Amino acid sequence: xxxxxxxxxxxxxxxxxxxxxxxxxxxxxxxxxxxxxxxxxxxxxxxxxxxxxxxxxxxxxxxxxxxxxxxxxxxxxxxxxxxxxxxxxxxxxxxxxxxxxxxxxxxxxxxxxxxxxxxxxxxxxxxxxxxxxxxxxxxxxxxxxxxxxxxxxxxxxxxxxxxxxxxxxxxxxxxxxxxxxxxxxxxxxxxxxxxxxxxxxxxxxxxxxxxxxxxxxxxxxxxxxxxxxxxxxxxxxxxxxxxxxxxxxxxxxxxxxxxxxxxxxxxxxxxxxxxxxxxxxxxxxxxxxxxxxxxxxxxxxxxxxxxxxxxxxxxxxxxxxxxxxxxxxxxxxxxxxxxxxxxxxxxxxxxxxxxxxxxxxxxxxxxxxxxxxxxxxxxxxxxxxxxxxxxxxxxxxxxxxxxxxxxxxxxxxxxxxxxxxxxxxxxxxxxxxxxxxxxxxxxxxxxxxxxxxxxxxxxxxxxxxxxxxxxxxxxxxxxxxxxxxxxxxxxxxxxxxxxxxxxxxxxxxxxxxxxxxxxxxxxxxxxxxxxxxxxxxxxxxxxxxxxxxxxxxxxxxxxxxxxxxxxxxxxxxxxxxxxxxxxxxxxxxxxxxxxxxxxxxxxxxxxxxxxxxxxxxxxxxxxxxxxxxxxxxxxxxxxxxxxxxxxxxxxxxxxxxxxxxxxx
Numbered sequence: 001x002x003x004x005x006x007x008x009x010x011x012x013x014x015x016x017x018x019x020x021x022x023x024x025x026x027x028x029x030x031x032x033x034x035x036x037x038x039x040x041x042x043x044x045x046x047x048x049x050x051x052x053x054x055x056x057x058x059x060x061x062x063x064x065x066x067x068x069x070x071x072x073x074x075x076x077x078x079x080x081x082x083x084x085x086x087x088x089x090x091x092x093x094x095x096x097x098x099x100x101x102x103x104x105x106x107x108x109x110x111x112x113x114x115x116x117x118x119x120x121x122x123x124x125x126x127x128x129x130x131x132x133x134x135x136x137x138x139x140x141x142x143x144x145x146x147x148x149x150x151x152x153x154x155x156x157x158x159x160x161x162x163x164x165x166x167x168x169x170x171x172x173x174x175x176x177x178x179x180x181x182x183x184x185x186x187x188x189x190x191x192x193x194x195x196x197x198x199x200x201x202x203x204x205x206x207x208x209x210x211x212x213x214x215x216x217x218x219x220x221x222x223x224x225x226x227x228x229x230x231x232x233x234x235x236x237x238x239x240x241x242x243x244x245x246x247x248x249x250x251x252x253x254x255x256x257x258x259x260x261x262x263x264x265x266x267x268x269x270x271x272x273x274x275x276x277x278x279x280x281x282x283x284x285x286x287x288x289x290x291x292x293x294x295x296x297x298x299x300x301x302x303x304x305x306x307x308x309x310x311x312x313x314x315x316x317x318x319x320x321x322x323x324x325x326x327x328x329x330x331x332x333x334x335x336x337x338x339x340x341x342x343x344x345x346x347x348x349x350x351x352x353x354x355x356x357x358x359x360x361x362x363x364x365x366x367x368x369x370x371x372x373x374x375x376x377x378x379x380x381x382x383x384x385x386x387x388x389x390x391x392x393x394x395x396x397x398x399x400x401x402x403x404x405x406x407x408x409x410x411x412x413x414x415x416x417x418x419x420x421x422x423x424x425x426x427x428x429x430x431x432x433x434x435x436x437x438x439x440x441x442x443x444x445x446x447x448x449x450x451x452x453x454x455x456x457x458x459x460x461x462x463x464x465x466x467x468x469x470x471x472x473x474x475x476x477x478x479x480x481x482x483x484x485x486x487x488x489x490x491x492x493x494x495x496x497x498x499x500x501x502x503x504x505x506x507x508x509x510x511x512x513x514x515x516x517x518x519x520x521x522x523x524x525x526x527x528x529x530x531x532x533x534x535x536x537x538x539x540x541x542x543x544x545x546x547x548x549x550x551x552x553x554x555x556x557x558x559x560x561x562x563x564x565x566x567x568x569x570x571x572x573x574x575x576x577x578x579x580x581x582x583x584x585x586x587x588x589x590x591x592x593x594x595x596x597x598x599x600x601x602x603x604x605x606x607x608x609x610x611x612x613x614x615x616x617x618x619x620x621x622x623x624x625x626x627x628x629x630x631x632x633x634x635x636x637x638x639x640x641x642x643x644x645x646x647x648x649x650x651x652x653x654x655x656x657x658x659x660x661x662x663x664x
Contacts, residue, residue: 010267011244014172015260018049018249021396023058025253028395029260033068035102037249041073041085042201052091056409059096061402068099074124075201076531076550077105079560087414090115095411104185106508107534109143115416122146122172126199128185131480132164134509137542139166146242148172151179151226152583154298155234157482162240170242175232176259177247179223179294179304181207182580186478186527189579191552192616193597195661199529199552209347212596213588220586220595222311223304227291229283232263233270252386253396258286287315287384305586312345314383320368321378327368329382335360340386350380421537421566435636439475441643443468453504456491470499478506478527478581481610489513504548508539517543526551526572533564540567548638551577551620554662562633570636571629573622577640579603579614592645604648617648621655
């Protein structure tokens with residue numbers, strides 16, 4: 001029996017909107033909800049995004065059409081941004097009345113409460129709620145009503161999440177759109193190589209670039225798009241899935257319109273062969289990359305990277321031919337007047353865009369004249385990235401006319417002031433002796449100075465005497481997948497029974513593994529991405545004893561966090577930090593073998609448990625600033641140690657990461 005036959009609500013079709021035209025396209029297509037970002041605190045800062053002024057009328061029209069509006073405030077918040085974030089929430093609440101805020105940073109939970117926001121809060125996929133037992137903790141946060149699950153999950157894991165969902169909560173799943181190579185919330189690649197943090201919405205997509213392996217250059221990490229398409233019928237009747245999410249806030253209105261229409265058909269007529277055929281046709285014309293089901297079918301998982309396919313954004317339609325003065329394209333698809341083409345990849349010389357001025361049939365000929373000099377001859381790939389066919393223009397004009405009839409409004413000014421608890425110390429006086437911790441993958445018995453940190457593995461506790469178990473700091477993995485949930489739970493129980501009491505949790509939700517917290521030292525690890533004192537306050541209320549700050553912070557942010565924190569603060573001061581953590585590996589790649597970036601930076605891949613860790617061949621090293629950090633209030637200094645494989649030569653670099661950049 002279907003959900004509809006049971007009288008239960010169908011999942012909402014949730015459409016992306018990176019700009020006004022895409023927002024209107026979502027309304028024209030009949031989306032049930034639209035999610036969008038602002039020009040600040042959005043994980044897609046490279047999208048056009050909205051000002052509050054613009055959103056007032058658009059949200060008013062959406063609500064008049066019975067369409068929900070979700071606003072993504074899903075970036076990390078720095079210590080000096082908390083009041084600004086609170087003012088924004090208060091202004092949105094009064095002027096836009098969003099149905100939900102999509103958040104990553106835990107500070108938004110108390111901020112929303114303080115700002116008087118009464119709508120829903122949804123945990124972004126960047127929050128890394130990756131295992132069903134996490135509900136044990138989330139059910140105690142009344143403001144959180146929905147969790148957006150990772151794209152890496154298979155259907156059995158999605159069902160496990162849905163089955164554990166408490167009353168009043170729900171899950172949201174991705175059904176279509178771009179895939180990141182790294183697990184959401186566990187990718188620091190852009191920040192490490194370019195100083196622009198993906199957790200701050202400024203990802204420069206280094207995984208889409210060309211890398212070199214033993215002289216062979218290819219895009220070894222550039223994923224195809226995720227698409228459930230006909231498999232959507234499998235999740236259509238799973239209880240507690242409240243929304244099907246389409247990724248694409250950087251995509252144009254054409255993509256938004258056709259993907260929404262397609263998934264409406266899959267949801268409402270998924271058993272009708274003709275409807276499925278029509279839906280597949282709509283997706284084929286949505287101007288997306290080649291698609292994959294990824295891990296969705298556990299018996300037939302697909303590696304999302306296929307180095308034999310073009311994976312530039314948009315629909316690949318051929319390669320340029322001819323010489324610099326006589327360039328032309330024989331398109332694989334019909335081109336319409338007004339189509340926007342992107343020529344080449346954005347990281348390659350000669351990348352440009354071209355607007356088609358006349359229609360060209362499939363396998364016809366389009367002469368292309370590019371401005372400027374130095375354009376090489378043929379061979380470069382061409383992608384259709386946007387179009388405005390007559391039908392879509394008419395639909396958008398209809399919505400535009402409705403929008404014009406809604407009077408413009410001005411946002412209400414906010415006088416919000418954040419309320420912070422008093423920090424645990426006076427400036428320069430922590431009352432704590434600094435702890436120095438070396439974290440390894442295997443236990444090193446000869447080390448006696450400082451604290452001993454050990455990454456939790458399947459074998460570790462049984463191999464150690466109780467005295468070693470009791471004095472060790474046990475580091476939980478940055479990602480816990482449903483298939484590993486029971487194993488990690490059993491290991492933690494063994495450690496507790498053996499007298500272990502020191503733990504570093506690398507997701508806030510990993511407290512679910514501890515039935516009691518009294519008598520334990522639970523620290524939030526660096527993968528929790530904690531960046532401001534209000535997020536620390538939330539962790540304190542959840543039973544944490546201390547926090548290791550996000551390694552992406554700059555010096556100003558570190559000092560501000562330590563000065564205002566109510567918990568002891570730690571820092572990763574040296575060692576190996578990953579570019580990203582992934583659940584997949586392309587067939588062309590091997591663990592332990594180096595690969596080289598376009599700028600000559602070497603990296604390697606290691607496998608730990610179910611995940612692949614990518615490491616650069618240089619280390620973090622903030623040791624020269626240790627005295628300053630001690631004086632500012634830091635009381636734990638962590639060195640992460642990894643075994644460097646043969647064939648990888650570590651570079652001598654300053655290792656300051658974002659110390660001088662202040663989290664771009």
